[in-house]
Each structure stands twice: as structure tokens, then as C-alpha cells.
Amino acid sequence: MFGAMNLSQTIAAIATPPGVGGIGVIRISGPLSSSILKSIFQPAHSSFDIWPPQAYKLIRGKIVDPKTTAVKDEVLAVFMPGPGTYTGEDVAEIQGHGGPVVLSAVLETVLSQGARLAEPGEFTRRAFLNGRMDLSQAEAVVDLIHARTSRAAKTAAAHVGGALKSRVEGILDSIMECRAQIEAALDFSDDTGDGETKWILAKLDQGVISPLKELAEAAELGKAHMEGLRAAIVGRPNVGKSSLMNALAGQERSIVTETPGATRDVIREPVLIRGLHFTLSDTAGLRTSSDAVEMIGVQRAKDAMGESDLVMLVVEAGSDLSPEDQELLHQAEHSCNRVLMVYNKMDLHPGFIPSPVRDYAPVAVSAKTGQGLDGLRRAMENSLRQGRELDAAPGIIPNLRQKGALESALESATEARSRILEEAWELAAFDMEEAQKSLEQVLGLGVSPDILDRIFSDFCIGK
Incomplete structure (x- = not known):
């Protein structure tokens, strides 16, 4: 997409979301920012005719087409000289009215004066290339924009501020110290004693392997915060899966009838549960049927289990697991490493106490009355904790690319120990050299242009 980026070019784009709004912003970055703004902007007061104007000061005026003198919009404009800007370059921003037609007209005027339309994420990519942020901070920008919960925003904001960068740089310092000692031992192997070896091992364990394990293990929590979690609601027909889905979602999302097999497809609904973003999947009842359409739904239910972070197996209260329930539990365990046993319809069996099933502590609920739903929500959260603190946002790694680099560094460091x-x-x-190279990938050192293209293609235009 980007290829070899030419930082001598000036770029521009609408930086606010599409649609109608009170204010719309056009961002310009590059060496022509000041001259482009000067050519199209008429200050409302002659006292601002001195150019460039005072940095970071909003000036009221008009955007005028230099060729026709036609007024495009009444705006506020600001000029920000580099390198102390978001991109590290000269930047100008125009704040006008938020209609798509007027914004497009102003942007067209900007482009006519020598700027080109920015690619998706190009402003942030320039910030990375100009040393204003490392790659982990750049990636966190898009996570912050797309955050679905307050925890997700907290995590992303910590990484934008350099929380991950600081931790990775600390591990890299320890790697460099270990490498220096190892290379000294390589040059003077006859003089290397037990004391030096113990020092290297202790530094490697405490400064490299242990923190890498902590960061790599936290990656799954990062996914929970940043991407949300998929939870499949499965079970035999007519055990109340759709009613449970509706109760957790707080609305009538799935059709509920007394007829078994009413749900024929996977119905998905996003919900916020105890600060975590879940996508619930109500699935077809799992049973053998001669109905071709129902069997397609059953297969999709099985597929949903395999794609989920959590499987909630719903059974009817009042008795122990039937052979069919036992088989479904086996399928759920085979499909996902997190399974919750949920006994539904407690309103019909008020005295029933479900027995533990192997290592599972069952949750008893009534989707109809709401009994036990708070306990179910806690169980859904606790299934993801696994003894870890979900609020430890600065220590969470939010994406798979960083997780892969950390795991590769950990593998190399562990091999070095042996x-x-x-x-x-x-x-x-x-x-140890391989561990260092892998870890540097997190910060973007030596990352190929193709990888950068993939990362920044997920950004919106204007960011």
C-alpha cells in the first residue's frame, strides 16, 4: 500500500468521522503545511496577516479558493511547527462545519495547493518513522480509538503513553548485559568461574525470562480487554438457551417458544458484562434430527463452540446430567478450554441443588425470573481471570503480533539458559542475539515495510 514512503510529500485528510456533525477537522502534515494554509486562509482580522502565525493559536477566518476567491467555509485554523507535533512534521489543522459536503470542498481546496490525500494511518505512521513514538505506541493508538470498554481504553492509553515500551526496553537492557557477559565468557572461557555463570543465570532468569513469561501470559487478557470475548450458549433443545441469551442481553434478541428446535441459526449479540465486552452466540439445540435445516443449525452451533473463548453449556435443573448432556460436555471440552455449566429453569425446581460435575462448579439460574444471573456474570468474568488481576492494564499485551514476538524471545532466552x-x-x-531481535520487533526496530503496511492499514484515514 505505502511502499517507500516519501516524507517530503505533504498529506491531508478529514480527521473527524464521516457524517454530519457540529465540527469537522482537516489535518495537513508535511513541509508545505504552512504555505498551503497561507494560500487558502484569510484571517478575520488583519492583525494576523504576519505569517507564519503564532504557533498553537487558533485564528478565526475563511477558507477561500485561490483561483476563484469563492469562500468555502468559515473556520478556525491553527499552525503547529515540527518537530513537536503528532507526526513530528509541520502540521496545520482547519476546524470547520461538520457537514460532509463542506468538508469535502475544503479538503479539495487543500489538495489543489500541493498536498495529496493521506493513506489510512499515514499520520501515525509518520509519527513512528519520525521517532515520535515506537511501534507499540502506534498500534495502541488504533486500540484506543476502537476501545469498547473503559478497561480497554485504560489499557490502550497506558500503551500510548509508553507502558509497554518501558517494560520491553528494561528487558532489552538485561539482554544486553547478559550478552556482554556471555561474550566475555566466550573469549575467556578458561577464566569463567561458577560465580560468573551464576550471575548470568540469575540475570537471565530475573531480568529476561521471568518478565517475558509474565508479558506473554498476559496476552490473552489483552485480547479480552481490546477485542472482546466470544461466548457460545449451547445445550439440548428447549433448555432455555434463547431465554438466557435475552436475559443477559437485556432485550428480546432471540425467539423463545415452547417448541424445541426453534433456533435454527447462530444469533449473536454484543453485551457488556462486569466491564468486559462479550459477544454472546445463541445456538441451535444440539440433537440428531432428520430436518436438513435444523442439522445445518446444529453444525453451526458446533462451529461456534470451536470459535469461542468460553462455552456455556446449559442444562435443565431438576436432575443430574443426562447421557446427552454428558456427551455435549465432552464436545464442549474438546472445542474450548473454558466451559461453564449452567443449570437453568430454577424457577421450576426451587429446591434443586446441582451437584458438581468433575472440576466444574455449576451455576444455577432462572432466565425467566433473573435468579442467579449476577452469579453467572461473576462466573463468566472469573473464568477469564485464572488467578490474574484483570485491572492490571499497563501489563497487558493487546495484539497477536506482539504476543508472537514475546513468545519467540522467550523461547530463544530459555534455549540460551540451557x-x-x-x-x-x-x-x-x-x-541471546535472536531473543534481542525478536523483542526489538515489539518496538518496531527492523520491522519490514510489509508488516508496517499491514499494521497501519487497520487505521482510519485521518489518523
């Missing part, structure tokens, strides 16, 4: 114990110093030095 080499050190064998006194295979040359192999240990190679493994």
Missing part, C-alpha cells in the same frame, strides 16, 4: 548450563557459550550468544 546452553549456558552446558557451557556452550557460542550457542548461548547466538540464542
